[in-house]
Amino acid sequence: MNCELKKHTIVVGSGISGLTATLLLAKKGHQVTLIEKLPHIGGFLNRFNRSGLRFDTGFHFTGGFGGILSDFLELLDFQDDVKPAPLKTEVFIANQDKRIYLPPTGLPDLAEAIAAHFPQDAAAIQKYYAAEQEIVDATPMFDFKHFDQADVMSMLTEYDALTVQEYLDSLSLKSPELKAILPIMALCHGTPPVESDFPYHCRCSYNLDSHLTAVQHGGDAFMTAFKREFAKYGVDIRTATTIQSLEFSSSSPTCTAAILSDETRLEVDDIFFAINPQSFLPLLPDNYLPARIKRRVRNLKPTCSFFTVCGCLDDGLHMENTLTFFLRDSDINQMLLPNATNYSTGIVTSNDPQNGCTTFTAFRTMFLEDCIAQCGPFDGSYRHEQKYLEFKEKMTESILDNIAHAFPALRGHLRVMDSSSPLTSQRFSPPIGSAYGTRQTIGVSRLSGRLPVTNCHALGHHAHFPGILGCMLGAYLACM
Numbered sequence: 366m367n368c369e370l371k372k373h374t375i376v377v378g379s380g381i382s383g384l385t386a387t388l389l390l391a392k393k394g395h396q397v398t399l400i401e402k403l404p405h406i407g408g409f410l411n412r413f414n415r416s417g418l419r420f421d422t423g424f425h426f427t428g429g430f431g432g433i434l435s436d437f438l439e440l441l442d443f444q445d446d447v448k449p450a451p452l453k454t455e456v457f458i459a460n461q462d463k464r465i466y467l468p469p470t471g472l473p474d475l476a477e478a479i480a481a482h483f484p485q486d487a488a489a490i491q492k493y494y495a496a497e498q499e500i501v502d503a504t505p506m507f508d509f510k511h512f513d514q515a516d517v518m519s520m521l522t523e524y525d526a527l528t529v530q531e532y533l534d535s536l537s538l539k540s541p542e543l544k545a546i547l548p549i550m551a552l553c554h555g556t557p558p559v560e561s562d563f564p565y566h567c568r569c570s571y572n573l574d575s576h577l578t579a580v581q582h583g584g585d586a587f588m589t590a591f592k593r594e595f596a597k598y599g600v601d602i603r604t605a606t607t608i609q610s611l612e613f614s615s616s617s618p619t620c621t622a623a624i625l626s627d628e629t630r631l632e633v634d635d636i637f638f639a640i641n642p643q644s645f646l647p648l649l650p651d652n653y654l655p656a657r658i659k660r661r662v663r664n665l666k667p668t669c670s671f672f673t674v675c676g677c678l679d680d681g682l683h684m685e686n687t688l689t690f691f692l693r694d695s696d697i698n699q700m701l702l703p704n705a706t707n708y709s710t711g712i713v714t715s716n717d718p719q720n721g722c723t724t725f726t727a728f729r730t731m732f733l734e735d736c737i738a739q740c741g742p743f744d745g746s747y748r749h750e751q752k753y754l755e756f757k758e759k760m761t762e763s764i765l766d767n768i769a770h771a772f773p774a775l776r777g778h779l780r781v782m783d784s785s786s787p788l789t790s791q792r793f794s795p796p797i798g799s800a801y802g803t804r805q806t807i808g809v810s811r812l813s814g815r816l817p818v819t820n821c822h823a824l825g826h827h828a829h830f831p832g833i834l835g836c837m838l839g840a841y842l843a844c845m
């Protein structure tokens with residue numbers, strides 16, 4: 366009989382980061398308690414029901430099948446649960462009515478497809494994607510099955526400390542639209558080219574640029590698999606619960622127990638925070654936190670959030686699974702900064718085989734503060750206030766107009782089922798409701814890995830990379 370006491374580990378936050386960390390730790394033999402403040406686990410991985418149709422909250426598509434995602438699925442025993450679904454991807458520049466198809470067959474094909482629209486910039490386009498490939502080749506952690514722990518840091522390249530904007534400027538592009546099209550996946554990590562470190566941008570973009578797909582049954586596929594594995598490993602799941610306070614050793618900077626919001630006391634060996642550091646830092650003793658850490662966390666800037674509209678096409682109308690990056694014009698920086706004068710709308714259509722109809726979800730970049738600025742002073746809720754309802758109606762009309770602009774045959778045939786503003790995201794992702802955590806602004810380092818309280822660790826899209834691939838990789842790095 367094995368009498369060894371299992372390590373008791375708490376994971377806080379049950380988005381893809383916390384879920385992955387929980388399963389990896391459980392597989393390593395830890396007794397894991399997963400703490401989630403909402404009534405259900407899953408964070409931005411969750412889907413929801415409207416009139417019998419399933420809609421995504423956050424996660425809609427991914428890269429990495431046949432590569433790093435498949436490696437993760439194998440590691441977690443999810444190969445039979447999470448399967449790709451084709452997704453036609455295109456950029457639509459509205460003020461020029463220009464549509465560019467992005468093939469899902471690797472960077473060389475992508476470069477060729479874009480160059481076909483901009484032949485005068487063909488050499489610069491090839492150079493851009495060659496640099497992206499070079500940066501990824503110098504990132505050993507992407508080959509996580511084979512990388513040595515000592516190699517976890519990426520190798521330096523000539524592109525370090527260069528913003529995406531600076532690199533684009535160095536290409537002397539003749540077509541200004543390319544400054545939006547080449548770094549289009551900035552819309553999937555949220556740091557604008559003018560602020561973003563070029564290598565960071567390439568690491569986030571590579572799998573999406575190379576092979577972008579949807580997932581059959583979306584986030585439900587992951588949730589089914591996680592729940593099955595958690596039952597197998599006896600994971601203790603506490604929903605509608607938060608950590609009220611932590612207890613610490615008197616002799617070392619070590620956390621010894623957590624007091625939960627229902628007043629349960631749990632002794633702990635390790636805690637992993639898969640939530641915003643601005644939410645968990647107040648739980649750590651002030652005397653263990655160097656001023657530079659507090660400054661770092663204070664200075665973290667949120668990424669954009671989204672205003673989202675979902676619904677379905679009128680009976681009899683069908684569209685293939687499509688992702689359209691609708692850009693009002695080609696100034697991508699303005700779409701990803703607060704007080705924005707510009708926006709982009711991601712339009713995803715999806716065939717629901719069970720109901721025989723096509724659903725759509727369209728998400729418009731928007732910061733929480735800009736939403737509040739349009740709706741007046743905010744004192745906790747204005748769900749039913751006239752001004753908020755009018756704001757939602759105006760945004761919904763504008764987004765429907767974007768869809769109809771990109772797909773004229775759909776005008777008048779879009780049945781809206783719901784809408785949500787950045788205030789809704791704030792419930793999942795407090796305190797600011799950002800879609801991708803904190804911006805990876807050049808020169809600002811985020812808080813990740815081991816904290817000054819040595820058995821506490823930070824992970825999640827605030828800490829490493831956003832998106833489900835980045836979050837899974839971050840969880841792996843934090844736990845293994």
Ligand SMILES: Cc1cc2nc3c(=O)[nH]c(=O)nc-3n(C[C@H](O)[C@H](O)[C@H](O)COP(=O)(O)OP(=O)(O)OC[C@H]3O[C@@H](n4cnc5c(N)ncnc54)[C@H](O)[C@@H]3O)c2cc1C
Nearest residue numbers: 378379380381382402408409423425426800825826832833
């Ligand atoms: C509209 C939208 C579209 C997106 N599209 C895609 C996409 O197509 N592909 C992609 O890869 N990524 C996409 N993303 C980004 C992706 O969803 C996120 O980067 C990722 O899901 C974040 O996972 P996470 O685990 O770090 O955080 P979250 O999913 O935010 O999970 C955090 C969890 O912690 C809980 N929590 C917060 N505070 C506490 C607390 N104090 N105590 C206990 N629990 C707490 C929250 O309730 C939540 O359940 C999208 C995001 C949005 C908003």
